[in-house]
Amino acid sequence: MNLFSDIRALVIESLGAMTAEGALPAGLDFTAVAVEPPRDAAHGDMATNAAMVLAKPSGQNPRAIAEALAVKLAADPRVTLAEVAGPGFLNLRLAPSVWQGLVRTVLDAGKDYGRSTLGRGARVNVEFVSANPTGPMHVGHVRGAVFGDALASLLAFAGHDVTREYYINDGGAQVDVLARSAYERYREAHGLEPEIREGLYPGDYLIPVGEALKEKYGDSLLDKGEQYWLADVREFATERMMAMIREDLASLGVKMDVYSSEKALYGTGKIESAIQTLRDMGLIYEGVLEPPKGKLPEDWEEREQTLFRSTAHGDDVDRPVQKSDGNWTYFAPDIAYHYDKVTRGFDQLIDVLGADHGGYVKRLKAVVSALSNGRVPLEVKLIQLVKLFKNGEPFKMSKRAGTFVTLRDVVEQAGADVTRFVMLTRKNDAPLDFDFDKVLEQSKDNPVFYVQYAHARVSSVLRKAAEAGIPTDDATLAAADLSLIGHEVELALAKKMAEWPRLVEIAAKGQEPHRVAFYLYELASELHSLWNRGNDDTSLRFVQEGNVAVSQSKIALARAAGVVISAGLAILGVKPVEEMR
RNA sequence: GGCCCCGUAGCUCAGGGGAUAGAGCGACCGCCUCCUAAGCGGUAGGUCACAGGUUCGAAUCCUGUCGGGGCCGCCA
Numbered sequence: 268m269n270l271f272s273d274i275r276a277l278v279i280e281s282l283g284a285m286t287a288e289g290a291l292p293a294g295l296d297f298t299a300v301a302v303e304p305p306r307d308a309a310h311g312d313m314a315t316n317a318a319m320v321l322a323k324p325s326g327q328n329p330r331a332i333a334e335a336l337a338v339k340l341a342a343d344p345r346v347t348l349a350e351v352a353g354p355g356f357l358n359l360r361l362a363p364s365v366w367q368g369l370v371r372t373v374l375d376a377g378k379d380y381g382r383s384t385l386g387r388g389a390r391v392n393v394e395f396v397s398a399n400p401t402g403p404m405h406v407g408h409v410r411g412a413v414f415g416d417a418l419a420s421l422l423a424f425a426g427h428d429v430t431r432e433y434y435i436n437d438g439g440a441q442v443d444v445l446a447r448s449a450y451e452r453y454r455e456a457h458g459l460e461p462e463i464r465e466g467l468y469p470g471d472y473l474i475p476v477g478e479a480l481k482e483k484y485g486d487s488l489l490d491k492g493e494q495y496w497l498a499d500v501r502e503f504a505t506e507r508m509m510a511m512i513r514e515d516l517a518s519l520g521v522k523m524d525v526y527s528s529e530k531a532l533y534g535t536g537k538i539e540s541a542i543q544t545l546r547d548m549g550l551i552y553e554g555v556l557e558p559p560k561g562k563l564p565e566d567w568e569e570r571e572q573t574l575f576r577s578t579a580h581g582d583d584v585d586r587p588v589q590k591s592d593g594n595w596t597y598f599a600p601d602i603a604y605h606y607d608k609v610t611r612g613f614d615q616l617i618d619v620l621g622a623d624h625g626g627y628v629k630r631l632k633a634v635v636s637a638l639s640n641g642r643v644p645l646e647v648k649l650i651q652l653v654k655l656f657k658n659g660e661p662f663k664m665s666k667r668a669g670t671f672v673t674l675r676d677v678v679e680q681a682g683a684d685v686t687r688f689v690m691l692t693r694k695n696d697a698p699l700d701f702d703f704d705k706v707l708e709q710s711k712d713n714p715v716f717y718v719q720y721a722h723a724r725v726s727s728v729l730r731k732a733a734e735a736g737i738p739t740d741d742a743t744l745a746a747a748d749l750s751l752i753g754h755e756v757e758l759a760l761a762k763k764m765a766e767w768p769r770l771v772e773i774a775a776k777g778q779e780p781h782r783v784a785f786y787l788y789e790l791a792s793e794l795h796s797l798w799n800r801g802n803d804d805t806s807l808r809f810v811q812e813g814n815v816a817v818s819q820s821k822i823a824l825a826r827a828a829g830v831v832i833s834a835g836l837a838i839l840g841v842k843p844v845e846e847m848r
Numbered sequence: 849g850g851c852c853c854c855g856u857a858g859c860u861c862a863g864g865g866g867a868u869a870g871a872g873c874g875a876c877c878g879c880c881u882c883c884u885a886a887g888c889g890g891u892a893g894g895u896c897a898c899a900g901g902u903u904c905g906a907a908u909c910c911u912g913u914c915g916g917g918g919c920c921g922c923c924a
Binding site: 622623649792 | 849850854861862864866868872880886889904905922
């Protein structure tokens with residue numbers, strides 16, 4: 268199904284034959300032999316570096332190897348031309364029938380075209396978002412949510428068994444703050460003046476929570492000390508916040524498989540047992556940390572703490588797991604949580620975190636490495652900041668000034684599809700500019716519309732064909748005489764589609780969903796290009812008046828492009844459109 | 849002081865061992881009696897931050913320097 272691997276197999280087979288004939292020494296390692304699209308399409312359809320890679324180990328001139336290999340490859344009916352170029356590249360040109368056959372392959376496979384077995388069913392846990400349950404999701408969370416979701420889809424498409432997971436930070440001091448903030452709103456609901464002290468959450472979103480508390484508890488919590496209500500209010504408010512967050516995620520089209528709770532780790536011995544496991548490995552000790560160099564915290568004092576010997580697993584310093592008052596640090600439940608993920612049998616863990624967690628990565632990796640005996644790799648994807656713009660002007664966010672941009676604001680203004688696509692057009696480790704005006708602009712400047720427009724044009728062709736009475740269901744198109752398409756511009760579109768399975772694997776290996784977005788842009792560009800050629804050359808239009816067979820072959824090509832665009836958009840979580848409005 | 853990320857065209861960014869380094873925007877020149885011109889074709893624009901190293905081959909890998917951002921015990 269992947270033409271590049273098909274041709275690579277042919278190359279390897281030919282190299283094997285050369286070895287058998289004594290043209291190459293036995294025992295050569297062919298793993299570095301690659302078959303790729305050439306940088307410049309004028310060079311051919313595919314290129315292999317085989318001769319250059321094998322020149323040194325075989326002690327032969329690369330061009331001589333390439334010449335001999337060219338003869339072998341040219342004997343295959345799929346190869347119409349094999350020529351040596353540059354330092355020893357072997358450029359291949361493939362027969363039109365190969366590309367015509369590819370169109371049929373795409374139509375037969377439908378949305379599964381490009382699906383890969385690369386992952387061999389490995390169980391991968393992708394943890395993402397994990398926003399604190401203390402308020403609505405803001406724009407900073409959106410990018411992490413979209414990235415994690417698309418990465419999960421990409422890995423699943425590439426043959427992994429993926430679990431999407433959200434870790435609810437409902438066990439720390441911040442949920443106590445939430446409870447106190449909600450309690451003030453509860454008092455407010457009773458007509459009292461709320462005291463939103465410094466450090467409490469001032470947001471309006473807690474007002475309905477206060478009212479709901481009144482409904483549930485009446486006035487029974489009024490004028491009582493914290494010890495009477497804190498636990499109940501905390502649980503109540505946290506639940507409400509999570510309901511809100513789930514709604515936010517749903518509006519973005521993100522669906523988690525598992526929600527894990529930090530609170531559930533406390534009082535169940537899970538933290539203690541995870542720490543004990545590390546202790547048994549000799550990785551927990553009582554000690555004193557060196558003060559950080561450079562900028563010293565003002566209230567620094569030496570103090571003995573319970574430490575995790577993360578330096579034994581690649582970290583720079585050991586890390587405290589207990590505060591001086593004996594409580595766990597934030598790190599401790601995280602140890603237990605990652606231990607839990609390891610215990611659940613995942614083959615790989617991926618954490619999607621904000622870039623401000625960069626200093627946290629090494630200790631997390633150290634924990635997972637220690638607790639899995641090095642069996643489970645942890646990959647941490649850091650998501651850089653989103654810089655908001657409006658009318659080309661930077662848009663500063665501030666909770667205090669009330670210019671706090673929530674996920675809901677973004678989705679309401681830009682729409683889920685646009686938001687998702689735009690947020691995926693950048694590598695996760697590069698900052699992203701998000702301009703509210705630009706993302707809604709309907710031009711080539713905006714990649715979302717460019718790709719959607721291409722898909723809409725395919726739909727338009729199908730509608731036109733239907734009006735002309737030409738049957739265009741997928742089965743009919745797949746059975747069409749595809750040898751009728753042969754113009755180089757048409758074949759160029761098919762060639763771009765041939766790259767899709769390869770791209771899926773590259774993107775999955777690199778855990779880089781942005782590659783999908785860039786690929787879709789290129790594919791759309793090929794389609795637009797072909798479309799416009801039809802303006803000058805009517806023989807290149809998809810619907811050919813009075814010629815059903817030719818029309819069907821050309822429509823099959825367009826439809827196949829639409830199928831690939833849909834498949835790519837599905838990974839990004841974006842719905843393709845049938846027409847532009 | 850240490851750790852992580854980044855530095856590619858005027859701007860925003862792809863490419864991350866392979867050939868003459870690409871796209872969009874901006875600039876300039878063209879293309880609608882014709883399937884959606886929300887599009888297409890072309891021209892101009894580069895010391896891939898800098899210096900060493902590895903390699904048949906480096907924008908890409910390694911080391912260092914410079915510049916930008918992030919992080920660095922009792923917050924999560």
